[in-house]
Each structure stands twice: as C-alpha cells, then as structure tokens.
Amino acid sequence: MSCAFDQKIENGKIQISSPGDNKFLDEALVKCDQGYVPSQEMVKCEGSGKWQPATCTKEKLQSDCKEVLDKAPEAKNGQYEIELWKSGKMLTVNCDMETEGGGWTIFHRRIDGSLDFYRNFTEYENGFGNINGELWLGLKYIQELAEQGSTEIRLDMAKNDSTTGHETCSDFKLTEGTNYTLNIGSCIRFRVSVNGFAYNNQMPFSTYDRDLDTGLS
Known part of the structure; x- marks a missing residue:
C-alpha cells in the first residue's frame, strides 16, 4: 500500500x-x-x-523585545510586532536593541511635548499616542509584559542642556487587578535628581479622575 x-x-x-x-x-x-x-x-x-x-x-510571535533579540541577536532598533504571552494580543512596539545589551520594550516616550499626557484613567489603561512619536502603551499591556518573568524597568531622562541620566530597577511589576500598583526591587541611579521609581514604590496608578495616591505628599 x-x-x-x-x-x-x-x-x-x-x-x-x-x-x-x-x-x-x-x-x-x-x-x-x-x-x-x-x-x-x-x-x-x-x-x-x-x-x-x-x-x-x-507560529507564535515573540512576546517582548527581549525575546525578539534572543531569537535574532542582530536585530536593530525599531518597530516589531509582538504577541502578548497571556492574552495573545498583537501589538506593534518600539524596541531598543542597544542600551545596556538591548531588548528593552519602550512603553512610555516623551520627546517634545507635542502630546497631552493629562489623560483620564481609561486612556492610561488602554494606551494613547503614536508609535512613531510620543506615546503611552497602556497599563493593561505593561502589566502583562512585566508579569511573564523577571523584568527590569529603565527610566531615561534628558534636560534642556543635553545632560542625561537614567535609573534602572529590578523586579518590576504592576500588581494584578486594576489598581496597577507599582512594585520594584533595588534601583541604580545615574545623574537622576528628580523623584524616581522608589519614591512611588507600592503606590497605585493615579489619574485626575481616579486619585488613589491621596496619602502621598
């Protein structure tokens, strides 16, 4: 036969x-x-x-920029399509493949003040802005990105005089549920003079229409 x-x-x-x-x-x-x-x-x-x-x-796509880089070590800075590991949501994200070894998924970017960030909670939960410019990815997506494993968070800042600084923290998470409480481990700071992540650790995410940090002075 x-x-x-x-x-x-x-x-x-x-x-x-x-x-x-x-x-x-x-x-x-x-x-x-x-x-x-x-x-x-x-x-x-x-x-x-x-x-x-x-x-x-x-075929399942990579779930974040770190996985993109792991599968393609020659990957460059730019936009990539990812598939969130739990929800299966497809997102186009900006990836930084150079800073400190690369693999950073960019979820917040402010460049020139062209985008209004004074937004309500729903907008911060779902995301807003332009993938090619200033943006906020969305709390529900950031939460899912961070909960799939050990995650670092990095804040890069620049002043008008071109002075730059950054802060990197380990064990970044937004706790389960819709309060999106910030949880981080130890942090390393370089030329950062403003309040960083540690100042807001264990605090829920607040907006003008959903103020959950009223006890913070």
Missing part, C-alpha cells in the same frame, strides 16, 4: 523527502505555509496507506 505523493493538509502539505515508492515506513517532510509551524518535521507512511497525522499551527 502506497501513501500519497504530495498530500495536502490544512495550512501545509506532506512532501516526499527522498525518491521511493511511498510505501510502508517511507518518510516525508511536513511543509507548512508561511507563518505556520509543523507538529513534527517528518512523518512515516503507515500500513494503512496514509501518512502519520501532522498539523500546521500558527
């Missing part, structure tokens, strides 16, 4: 890898359409005259 020479499967096909009669125990490649990955690379012809079962499933 022979198996089909080229058998179509959903989002791919089973393709003969070497000449033969496609008989019992002959092997074939599982070739998937672009954007799909095979359940197994090779299948054998069974005695029933059918190839072993194989499927092609949609």
Whole structure:
C-alpha cells in the first residue's frame, strides 16, 4: 500500500523527502505555509496507506523585545510586532536593541511635548499616542509584559542642556487587578535628581479622575 505523493493538509502539505515508492515506513517532510509551524518535521507512511497525522499551527510571535533579540541577536532598533504571552494580543512596539545589551520594550516616550499626557484613567489603561512619536502603551499591556518573568524597568531622562541620566530597577511589576500598583526591587541611579521609581514604590496608578495616591505628599 502506497501513501500519497504530495498530500495536502490544512495550512501545509506532506512532501516526499527522498525518491521511493511511498510505501510502508517511507518518510516525508511536513511543509507548512508561511507563518505556520509543523507538529513534527517528518512523518512515516503507515500500513494503512496514509501518512502519520501532522498539523500546521500558527507560529507564535515573540512576546517582548527581549525575546525578539534572543531569537535574532542582530536585530536593530525599531518597530516589531509582538504577541502578548497571556492574552495573545498583537501589538506593534518600539524596541531598543542597544542600551545596556538591548531588548528593552519602550512603553512610555516623551520627546517634545507635542502630546497631552493629562489623560483620564481609561486612556492610561488602554494606551494613547503614536508609535512613531510620543506615546503611552497602556497599563493593561505593561502589566502583562512585566508579569511573564523577571523584568527590569529603565527610566531615561534628558534636560534642556543635553545632560542625561537614567535609573534602572529590578523586579518590576504592576500588581494584578486594576489598581496597577507599582512594585520594584533595588534601583541604580545615574545623574537622576528628580523623584524616581522608589519614591512611588507600592503606590497605585493615579489619574485626575481616579486619585488613589491621596496619602502621598
């Protein structure tokens, strides 16, 4: 009993890898359409005259810029499409692939004051701005990005006189739920004179229409 020479499967096909009669125990490649990955690379012809079962499933994208860099160490600064690890939400994000080894997912960027950041809570939860300019990614997305594993957060600042500074903190998380309480570990600061992350540690996220830090002076 022979198996089909080229058998179509959903989002791919089973393709003969070497000449033969496609008989019992002959092997074939599982070739998937672009954007799909095979359940197994090779299948054998069974005695029933059918190839072993194989499927092609949609390829999962990287879940953040660190994973992009891990898979492609030559990756440059720029925009990449990611798939959030829990919700499966697809996002286009800016990635910094150079600073301190790279792999930073940029979720907050202010450049020239062209975007109004005096926004309500719903806007801060869902995100606003332009991927090519000033932006806020959205609390619910930042929360999901940070909770998938050990995460660092970095704040870069520049003054009008071109003086720059930064602060990097370990173990960054926004606690589960809609208060988005900031949690960080130890921080390293360089030329940062304003209140940094530590000043707001253990505080929920507040906006003008949802003030949750009234006890902070």
